[in-house]
Amino acid sequence: MSGETILEAKGIYKSFSGVPVLQDVRFEVKRGEVHALMGENGAGKSTLIKIITGVYSKDDGQIYWEGQPVEINSYQDCQKLGVACIYQELSVIPPLTVAQNVYLGREPRKGMFIDYKKMNQMTQELIDKYDFPLKPETVVDHLGIGQRQLIEILKGLSQNSKLLIMDEPTASLSGKEAESLFRIINTLRSEGVSIIYISHRLEEVYMLSDRLTILRDGKNAAVLEKKDIIPAKVIETMIGKVVDESAGSKKQLHSEPGAEVRLDVRGLTDKSDRFRNISFQVHRGEILGLGGLIGAGRTEVVRAIYGVDKAASGEVWLDGKKLDPSPKNSILEGIGFVPEDRRGQGFIPLLSTTKNVALTNYDIVKTNKVFGPAGDLATAISDSDELAMSKRAIEAIDIRPADPEKRVGDMSGGNAQKVVLGKWLMRDLKLLIVDEPTAGIDVGAKDEIYQILENLAKQGVAVIVVTSDLQELLRVSHRILVMRKGDIVREFKNEVVTQSRILSAGQGVAEEEAVEEAAEIEKAEEGSV
């Protein structure tokens, strides 16, 4: 069914204040294909999409829609052509119903008033056609993120969209939600809808896409057909250098026996039952991976350990000392916390690197004098001390730009995350908790962040990594705990562990089946590579 070209962009140029972002980029989507678009952060993916959707104007080049040259000057223009963008930040309206969302601004009317009966009926027809698990009258407030995303897709389809653009659609979905989405993407493809699929998650791209366009530094790096989409090759093309192959789907875990216990969590139980009776230990120099689906209670557990949320019962011991968890106590005891929502909780976007680093560390900025006289001034905040500290952080982990006065909100995701990590590196850490440390960060920066975590472990810090990215979990962990519905259901240590075993544990599939499945997947993978 895929055949003729539906969208073609040729010779696209774009620069921002003299800096070229796209140079002679060509991009082509055929009818009924899933076309993945990949590239590191800053490769120009978003810019290209924004030009196609009329958010930015191009400097040069031409876009063709179904063979005809078109000018797209606003999102409305591109909607009229039949292109719909499923946004990363969901753009549904929670207090309205599914049908109201789908037909927002285009409601069928009887005289002055909205014809709800007709609207619900039209929505139901669409839902039936594409087999979506939704009901027209449900208020969106009551729906999960996955279902909200489907509403946006439905909205695009209701406008007879022929091309859907999905930007990181699985970024905040649980495994199950993502699976449903993949099923729907396949249905859409068989209905002749084209999809541009942008994702950092390589395994999704391999699984879904018919073709793949890779951008690097604002230029076309490659267009690959399905048979040519080989993981190592894709990564190599994206970042222009060969990365460690072992960052794959299988790993031999090694925990060092006998290392002393740093963190000891005993029977931690949540007030609102998001987790119960959680007990585990983390050793000196160990990276403990905490896996499981989103909503399994992982984030809630680490938040309780750090003391952002109070647990109903249970104890947290660090180096043989019982803690009274609260962020302030935790900081003083040597616990660092890198939260999941980087922009919202990790740093203050409007403040500079210096201020962000200093904010957590004012207790040591005061006493730990690098410059300046002692005496009365010792308790005052010294600008030069702050600056010295942030310079040390910048140097220690290569934060770019290396400008201490740069606002963190203006930095790329990877560097902002380094600032968040950097402020903890300035302290005498015993335990570092990182929650989804590389979400939305490009491959190169991911590796740097893993190295930072590994170096910390080597220095004797205990590290807890919460992540939904299975590759990442395998890549960094010395030992893995899997949570499911608020309980720790499985521990993997000193054994060969695969992505599918972890996934199975997280979803509650019996271990035997999981092992079989893992074997099958391994076979299949060997066959395909």
Added chain:
Amino acid sequence: MKQTTLRRLISLALLAALVILFTVLSGSRFLNANNFIDIVRDASVTAIIGVGVTMAIITAGIDLSTGSIMAVVGMTMANIYAYTLWPIPFMILCGVLVGLGCGLVNGYVIGKLHVPEFIGTLATMSIFRALTYMIAIRDENGVIQSQPMNISSYAVLGYAVGYFYFVVIAMIVFVVCGQIFLKYTRLGTEIYAVGANPKAATLSGINVAKVKMIVYTIIGFCCSVGAVFTTARLQSATTAVGQDFEFNPIAAAVVGGVALSGGSGDVIGTLIGALFMVTLENGVRKLEMNTAYQYVIKGVIIILVVMFDAWYKGRMDRIAREQGAKEGVSA
């Protein structure tokens, strides 16, 4: 149970609790037909203006200038009354036009000039009040006079037909029309959309600035109708009309379940809230308590209600998230 249904029951329960409380405390002095008619009458102007203010709060906005718009409308009519021989309906029309103009100014400042609602209407609150003083009726020494407006063809608006005061009838019309407008017209849906997610609204082709301008103009209209009935009841216009009034419709909306974060609530809720506020005032008066208490109680109730709403919303959002993650989208 749906979130909105539960919230409606809570505001009704609050109102019922208050009625029961005052009945127990002051018996038939509070619990009698005439007093209830008074309560509804007193709540009417708040509810009429509350219809508009509800819409503003649904767009995640607010209007602090309502009292000042009432004053400037009242004073416009007083000038026409004092210095011309124009017929009364024409005088009212002029007042309404001035009110619409004030609302349009608010809408322009907020929608087109992108001044945040709170500070924009705080500024116009001051400006409209000042305009009232500038056009106030003065005696030969320049001292501001209260202008009597007791001609029967106007003062009749302060009276009743049977049990129903005209202002109550107007209030019912406003509430019914407002509710239908919000729930059954495109513009009504757009008001919710703008408040809940302005970005998504824009992407759906909704002109956010235009929606806001229309909402604040509607408030201007509501205020002018409120001013017509208020001056008719007082049979005079003064510069003090609507002083400190802006608190009432906002408080009514909040108690009635209109979330200050935008996107939810409706006009019926605000009516319940307005009745609650007036019942509270009335009851405190019947108990012959110091009236200062009523302000304390009002304030505390608003804080509690907003706290509850925030807590409840957080809980619902979490449940939805967890449900979604657990079940996938195959629910």
